[in-house]
Amino acid sequence: MEVDQLQRSFLEYTNSLFRFLDGQFGQLQLLQDESNPEFVFEVVSLFFEDSERILNDLTLALDQQNVDFKKIDAHVHQFKGSSSSIGAQRVRNACIAFRNFCEGQNVEACRRCLQQVKQEYLLVKTKLEALLRLEQQILAAGGVIPMLDS
Amino acid sequence: MAATEAQFHVLAVDDSLIDRKLIERLLKTSSYQVTTVDSGSKALEFLGWNEDERANSNEAFISSKNQQVVEVNLVITDYCMPEMTGYDLLKKMKESSILKNIPVVIMSSENVPSRINRCLEEGAEEFFLKPVRLSDVNKLKPHMMKAKSKDVEKPEKQEKQDNNESTEEASSEIQLQTQQSHQTAQSNNKRKSMDDGPTPDRTRPRYSGFTVMSN
Numbered sequence: 001m002e003v004d005q006l007q008r009s010f011l012e013y014t015n016s017l018f019r020f021l022d023g024q025f026g027q028l029q030l031l032q033d034e035s036n037p038e039f040v041f042e043v044v045s046l047f048f049e050d051s052e053r054i055l056n057d058l059t060l061a062l063d064q065q066n067v068d069f070k071k072i073d074a075h076v077h078q079f080k081g082s083s084s085s086i087g088a089q090r091v092r093n094a095c096i097a098f099r100n101f102c103e104g105q106n107v108e109a110c111r112r113c114l115q116q117v118k119q120e121y122l123l124v125k126t127k128l129e130a131l132l133r134l135e136q137q138i139l140a141a142g143g144v145i146p147m148l149d150s
Numbered sequence: 151m152a153a154t155e156a157q158f159h160v161l162a163v164d165d166s167l168i169d170r171k172l173i174e175r176l177l178k179t180s181s182y183q184v185t186t187v188d189s190g191s192k193a194l195e196f197l198g199w200n201e202d203e204r205a206n207s208n209e210a211f212i213s214s215k216n217q218q219v220v221e222v223n224l225v226i227t228d229y230c231m232p233e234m235t236g237y238d239l240l241k242k243m244k245e246s247s248i249l250k251n252i253p254v255v256i257m258s259s260e261n262v263p264s265r266i267n268r269c270l271e272e273g274a275e276e277f278f279l280k281p282v283r284l285s286d287v288n289k290l291k292p293h294m295m296k297a298k299s300k301d302v303e304k305p306e307k308q309e310k311q312d313n314n315e316s317t318e319e320a321s322s323e324i325q326l327q328t329q330q331s332h333q334t335a336q337s338n339n340k341r342k343s344m345d346d347g348p349t350p351d352r353t354r355p356r357y358s359g360f361t362v363m364s365n
Binding site: 031046050077082085 | 169
C-alpha cells in the first residue's frame, strides 16, 4: 500500500477514536520522534501490562469473603491514573464511577463496575492495537507517522 | 570546584511506571538530565538524606572529595504514593538543611484545593495536575535557575546557554579554549559531550536500584 494512503487511513482512524482517546493521547504522539521512535508503542505496552495486572487484582479482591474496599479503591485509583495518562478517557470515567461505588461498599455494584471497566479497557485495547499496527505499516512502507492536530 | 553545568538534573518520583516513563520523556524532551525513582524513601536516599540530622548539616553540594553526591536541581513528585506521600517528601526536604533549597514540584491526578494549598504552603514551587504536559514542564526552568543563583558558596557562575556543554570540566575547558583561540573549529571535540556519559567521580550516582538516565 502507498505511504500516503496508509497515512490517510491512520489519520482517519485516529479521528474516529476521539470517543475513546482524548487529547492526552495526542500529547504522547508529540513526544515521539526520531530519537524515541517507539515511545507510544512502549507506553501503550506498559499500559496493557499494567491494566491486565490491575484487572486481575480487582477480580481477586472482589472474590474474597471479606471484600477490602480500601484496597479495591487503591487499585481503581491506580487504574484511573494510568488510563488518564494515556488518554483512555472512557476507561478513566468508568474508574471514577467505580470509585463512587467503592465508597458505598456495595459488592454487587462494584462487580458490575469491574465488568464495565473491563469492557472499556478491552475496547480501547483493540483500538490502540489497530492504531499501532497502522503505524508499523506506515514505517515499514518507508513513511513517517503523521502528526495529529491535538 | 566551579560548576558551569548547562544541563539541569531533575529527580522524578512516582510509584506509577507509566507516569515515570511519561515524566522522564517530558523532561528529556526539555533537555534535562533525569533520574526516576518509585518512592519517597528512595528519593531521599538518592538525595543523600540521612536520618541523623548531624549528617545533614553539611552542604552536600560542595564537593567534599570523599563524598559521592549527586547534584539535583529540582524534585518533581507525585502526591499519592504508598508509605510516603509527595507531601511527606516535601516536608522532609524542607526540614533538611542540605535539601531545603532544592525546588520541589508536586503532581497529582486529583484537583483538591486544600491539598494544593497545603503543598504550596509547605514550600512547593508548583502543583501540576496530571496528566502532566510539556507546557507544565516548561515552567520548571525558572525555579532551577533561581535556586542555582541563590547558591552563594559557588564561585561566579557564567551561565552557559550552549546545550552542548555538559560537565563541570567545561570551565577549565573554556580557559584552554581561549588560550588556543585560533585553533580549529573542532573545539567541540575537547568538550565532553553527553554521549560520552557523565564524568566519573562526579555525577554518576553510586546507588543501585535506581533508574539513572543521563542520555
